[in-house]
Amino acid sequence: xxxxxxxxxxxxxxxxxxxxxxxxxxxxxxxxxxxxxxxxxxxxxxxxxxxxxxxxxxxxxxxxxxxxxxxxxxxxxxxxxxxxxxxxxxxxxxxxxxxxxxxxxxxxxxxxxxxxxxxxxxxxxxxxxxxxxxxxxxxxxxxxxxxxxxxxxxxxxxxxxxxxxxxxxxxxxxxxxxxxxxxxxxxxxxxxxxxxxxxxxxxxxxxxxxxxxxxxxxxxxxxxxxxxxxxxxxxxxxxxxxxxxxxxxxxxxxxxxxxxxxxxxxxxxxxxxxxxxxxxxxxxxxxxxxxxxxxxxxxxxxxxxxxxxxxxxxxxxxxxxxxxxxxxxxxxxxxxxxxxxxxxx
Amino acid sequence: xxxxxxxxxxxxxxxxxxxxxxxxxxxxxxxxxxxxxxxxxxxxxxxxxxxxxxxxxxxxxxxxxxxxxxxxxxxxxxxxxxxxxxxxxxxxxxxxxxxxxxxxxxxxxxxxxxxxxxxxxxxxxxxxxxxxxxxxxxxxxxxxxxxxxxxxxxxxxxxxxxxxxxxxxxxxxxxxxxxxxxxxxxxxxxxxxxxxxxxxxxxxxxxxxxxxxxxxxxxxxxxxxxxxxxxxxxxxxxxxxxxxxxxxxxxxxxxxxxxxxxxxxxxxxxxxxxxxxxxxxxxxxxxxxxxxxxxxxxxxxxxxxxxxxxxxxxxxxxxxxxxxxxxxxxxxxxxxxxxxxxxxxxxxxxxxxxxxxxxxxxxxxxxxxxxxxxxxxxxxxxxxxxxxxxxxxxxxxxxxxxxxxxxxxxxxxxxxx
Numbered sequence: 001x002x003x004x005x006x007x008x009x010x011x012x013x014x015x016x017x018x019x020x021x022x023x024x025x026x027x028x029x030x031x032x033x034x035x036x037x038x039x040x041x042x043x044x045x046x047x048x049x050x051x052x053x054x055x056x057x058x059x060x061x062x063x064x065x066x067x068x069x070x071x072x073x074x075x076x077x078x079x080x081x082x083x084x085x086x087x088x089x090x091x092x093x094x095x096x097x098x099x100x101x102x103x104x105x106x107x108x109x110x111x112x113x114x115x116x117x118x119x120x121x122x123x124x125x126x127x128x129x130x131x132x133x134x135x136x137x138x139x140x141x142x143x144x145x146x147x148x149x150x151x152x153x154x155x156x157x158x159x160x161x162x163x164x165x166x167x168x169x170x171x172x173x174x175x176x177x178x179x180x181x182x183x184x185x186x187x188x189x190x191x192x193x194x195x196x197x198x199x200x201x202x203x204x205x206x207x208x209x210x211x212x213x214x215x216x217x218x219x220x221x222x223x224x225x226x227x228x229x230x231x232x233x234x235x236x237x238x239x240x241x242x243x244x245x246x247x248x249x250x251x252x253x254x255x256x257x258x259x260x261x262x263x264x265x266x267x268x269x270x271x272x273x274x275x276x277x278x279x280x281x282x283x284x285x286x287x288x289x290x291x292x293x294x295x296x297x298x299x300x301x302x303x304x305x306x307x308x309x310x311x312x313x314x315x316x317x318x319x320x321x322x323x324x325x326x327x328x329x330x331x332x333x334x335x336x337x338x339x340x341x342x343x344x345x
Numbered sequence: 346x347x348x349x350x351x352x353x354x355x356x357x358x359x360x361x362x363x364x365x366x367x368x369x370x371x372x373x374x375x376x377x378x379x380x381x382x383x384x385x386x387x388x389x390x391x392x393x394x395x396x397x398x399x400x401x402x403x404x405x406x407x408x409x410x411x412x413x414x415x416x417x418x419x420x421x422x423x424x425x426x427x428x429x430x431x432x433x434x435x436x437x438x439x440x441x442x443x444x445x446x447x448x449x450x451x452x453x454x455x456x457x458x459x460x461x462x463x464x465x466x467x468x469x470x471x472x473x474x475x476x477x478x479x480x481x482x483x484x485x486x487x488x489x490x491x492x493x494x495x496x497x498x499x500x501x502x503x504x505x506x507x508x509x510x511x512x513x514x515x516x517x518x519x520x521x522x523x524x525x526x527x528x529x530x531x532x533x534x535x536x537x538x539x540x541x542x543x544x545x546x547x548x549x550x551x552x553x554x555x556x557x558x559x560x561x562x563x564x565x566x567x568x569x570x571x572x573x574x575x576x577x578x579x580x581x582x583x584x585x586x587x588x589x590x591x592x593x594x595x596x597x598x599x600x601x602x603x604x605x606x607x608x609x610x611x612x613x614x615x616x617x618x619x620x621x622x623x624x625x626x627x628x629x630x631x632x633x634x635x636x637x638x639x640x641x642x643x644x645x646x647x648x649x650x651x652x653x654x655x656x657x658x659x660x661x662x663x664x665x666x667x668x669x670x671x672x673x674x675x676x677x678x679x680x681x682x683x684x685x686x687x688x689x690x691x692x693x694x695x696x697x698x699x700x701x702x703x704x705x706x707x708x709x710x711x712x713x714x715x716x717x718x719x720x721x722x723x724x725x726x727x728x729x730x731x732x733x734x735x736x737x738x739x740x741x742x743x744x745x746x747x748x749x750x751x752x753x754x755x756x757x758x759x760x761x762x
Contacts, residue, residue: 070542072412083552093542095415096551097438101408104400108367108412108420109542111396115366115418121544139408142401 028060028221035062035091037069042089043081047250049214049240049257050078050155054126056214057153057238060221062092064228065122070113072106074127074136075099077162078155100135102127103143106150114149122228123149129156129170133195144204147232151224154197154235157242165245169195172265173317174310175297177245182300191313201235202274208234209271214241215258216268219280223270239266247296259291264318267325281329282322288315347522352484352514355521356449356507357382359488361392362529363447363495365421366536367413369398369406373428374461375511376451380423403428407435407446414444415550417541419495422446425511426453426467433471440475440566442551443539445498445505447491448476452612452663453511454696458747462697463511464663465611468640469672475566477505477573478641479593480611484509484519486638489592492524493580495533500576501569502539508640510613512697524588532587570642577639595644597636598651600626604633605656606713609648609677611637614661614693614700621705630713637673648680657687659712661705661723663694670720687715693723729753 028034037058044051062069070093073079079096082089097105106125113121125143127136132154143150159177160166166179173191176182180189201209207230212220220238227234241257243250260266261280265288268280289311292298301307322328348355357379360368368387370380384399386392396413400406403424410420424432429450439446450468454460468478479494481487487509494505509515540550554562574595581593599619601607608618615636625632635651637644652658658681660674669675671690678688689712694700704724711717732753737743 068544070416070544080553083549085549085552085554085558088549088552090549091547093544093547094549095412095542096549097408097411097442098434101404101411101435104405104408105412105415107398107400107405108369108409108414108418109416110412111367111398111409112413112416112418112420115394115396116416138402139405142405145401146398148398 027218028063029056029217031063034059035067037062037090037092038082039089039091041087044077045244045250047241047243047248047253048077048081049242049253050128050157051081052214052217052253053155053212053220053238053240054078054153056217056220057126057224057236058092058124060224061122061124061151061228064225066120068121069093070109070121070123071095072097072102072109072123072125074102074125074131075162076128076131077157078126078128080162099131101139102131102136103150103152104139106152107143107146107148110149122151124151124153126153126155128161129154129158130160130168132156133169133197141200141204144201144206144233144235147206149231149233151227151234151236153224154237155240156237157240157245159242159245161242161245169193170197173313174301174307176300177297187300187307188297188310198235198237198269198271201237202271204233205273206233206235207231207272209237210235211237211239211266211268213239213257213261213266213268215254215261216280219268226270245297247299248294252294256291256294259286259294262286263288263291264322264327265291265314267321267327269325276325279325279327282327285322285328288318346525347520349518349520351378352487352509352517352519352521353378353451354382355484355488355519355523356491356509357386358523359491360421360447360449361386362524362526363421363492363533364419365392365395366418367396367398367410367420369400369409369420369422371400371403371406371424371428373403373425375453375463375515376423376425376428376449378515379449379451403432404435407432407439407448410446410448411435411439411442411444414439414446415442415540415542417536417538417543419499419536420444420446421448423449423451425451426455426461429467429471430455433474436471436474436476439504443502443566443569445495445502445536447494447498447505447507449491450506450508451511451515452508460696461511463513464695464697465508466664466695468506468508469664471506472641472672475503475570476641477503477570477639479505479507479639480637481507481509481514482597482613482615482636482638484514484517484521485590486592487514488521488523489584489588489590492529492533493584493593497573497576497580499536501573503566503569503573508612513613522590528588532584574639574642574644593638595637595639596647596651597638599634599636601633601635601651604631606630606632606659606709607652607655607657608632608634608659608661608709609637609673610634610661611640611673612663614663617700617702618661618705621702621709624702624706625709630709632709632713640673643676643680645680648677649684652681652686653684655686657689657712657715659689659691659709659717661691661693661700665692665695688719689717689721690719691717691721691723698724726754
């Protein structure tokens with residue numbers, strides 16, 4: 001992905017109006033012809049990061065494929081809030097089969113399209129972190145290693161939200177969930193466990209892996225577009241705050257997501273095969289407390305007395321991300337490089 | 346063309362003639378030769394227009410088939426035993442979604458103890474999953490049933506398991522008449538789905554259904570099986586007309602005229618039973634056999650009518666429900682409701698134990714004399730069982746039952762007889 005430098009007219013803000021961009025660089029959501037693939041009227045909670053991420057991702061995929069798109073969906077919040085028959089928010093062909101087989105179902109759809117000479121029809125599989133990193137991991141890994149022509153999008157809200165906030169292998173250390181309660185000598189989820197799915201995806205040497213975050217929706221759109229320019233197995237891991245499960249204000253979803261990035265808690269990058277090819281830099285590095293404090297799932301780290309060890313542990317993990325992915329650019333300028341995908345990089 | 350070949354290869358060749366568009370495979374004995382055969386045909390171009398996908402598990406195999414079938418492609422897979430259990434969740438999903446996938450089940454026992462040989466426990470574990478289940482008596486019928494299965498599955502939008510006995514059929518060399526492509530094309534039209542994932546006409550498939558309609562949706566699955574009950578004899582008749590062979594149907598009857606005793610069974614054991622019955626007939630006994638080809642849907646009326654005149658029924662089944670007894674015999678009992686004739690359930694051939702003519706002859710004579718218990722385990726070694734029960738009575742840490750039995754028997758290699 002190449003970058004276009006944008007001059008900010010307002011200082012002290014990172015918002016960029018589409019009118020400042022060339023028409024071809026404007027967001028999919030700003031386009032009158034956007035497909036509203038996940039249409040309004042669904043049952044997601046206020047401030048749902050997953051609904052936001054899915055809306056941007058699927059509309060971008062639709063634009064990139066000239067509306068020739070089929071989606072397979074894992075069991076989970078996205079499946080439940082978008083459908084119960086006879087209603088459906090999906091304006092695209094969509095199938096839900098099971099919790100753990102979404103990548104395989106998508107493989108089957110892609111195979112059917114290939115055999116029917118409809119290679120123009122592309123396939124997206126999507127699921128939450130539980131459906132991706134835990135129960136769907138076997139099928140996902142199989143789809144990766146075969147390099148099947150599927151874009152898998154994981155909307156990661158770091159726990160099983162649909163069943164009432166239980167721990168998944170994407171739940172961070174110290175986080176309180178219904179199965180990692182904030183009691184005992186080491187309250188919340190234990191440290192040193194869990195999976196890093198983007199890195200595991202890269203280890204499969206699939207053509208494209210990216211992470212994204214709902215505070216940088218233009219970046220998410222660009223990555224979906226980029227993914228759709230490539231054939232084979234592709235993976236995008238989207239960080240989506242969950243107000244209900246995390247105990248955050250529903251109006252703070254974007255803010256919390258931004259803090260996850262600015263603290264280094266969640267690295268935003270792009271990789272081809274097993275090589276990282278671009279990193280979204282931290283603009284102004286913040287301590288992890290800023291990210292943790294607004295979330296009730298981490299409240300036990302601050303009250304009744306600060307758990308400095310746990311906070312230091314989380315800070316160390318964020319610092320490791322910063323070093324590992326090169327998230328902080330010492331020569332950072334006030335002019336922000338907004339990532340804009342070009343047609344043929 | 347009549348061809349001397351392995352059962353698996355006969356099935357592979359016939360499935361290929363059905364023009365499957367997506368085949369997914371995960372190896373498990375004794376099914377493996379079927380998908381090996383198909384993979385070769387896809388690779389060498391004998392089977393054009395087909396995607397062959399090697400997946401990482403049976404759960405993925407059927408899930409890929411779910412995706413490809415929902416996207417409008419004729420889809421096939423094969424499995425056995427543990428593989429069927431591993432895909433269980435997808436088995437129910439495929440039928441619930443009404444996807445006409447055809448799957449060969451090379452019937453094999455289920456562990457523990459791990460056992461690769463034939464019985465019907467795997468098929469029976471999924472008998473209530475909403476799939477049509479057809480049982481082949483020999484390799485010719487196994488091949489023919491696949492042609493009829495694709496036609497039937499697509500007409501009623503239900504998945505079908507074609508069950509063939511593992512090793513006994515899959516690995517047996519017999520003469521099988523493999524039809525021509527023209528014959529199969531004339532019988533089996535291209536797949537026209539009732540629902541399909543198509544960007545030109547977007548639908549949502551597989552969303553949640555609440556109490557307001559769930560009962561009706563489930564009833565309609567039953568109604569489709571009842572439609573299949575009507576269709577199966579029609580398709581078999583049409584098959585006979587076009588291929589000149591009597592294959593499939595709901596039930597098959599052999600020497601049932603004037604029979605006092607009727608034996609009911611499924612699959613390849615019917616051959617041994619028929620031979621035994623020939624001998625018993627020669628000895629002046631009025632005995633016949635009824636083979637069940639369609640276990641799901643279960644032909645209640647046909648069986649009820651067929652056994653209306655007999656004095657006793659013996660069900661020989663290669664499976665049993667631990668804690669109660671027979672599985673097939675309970676369904677036959679339902680067919681015989683309010684009828685006074687005794688029904689004897691005989692569990693036989695578990696985990697590949699050979700069902701011999703000698704044992705069957707003795708068994709049927711006991712039945713004719715009404716000396717059978719309601720539940721009999723054919724050729725069960727009671728002494729070995731009792732010695733193990735005694736060991737468990739004497740010692741708390743008596744160890745693994747399976748090992749104890751084999752040590753007791755002094756068997757150093759697999760014995761099937």
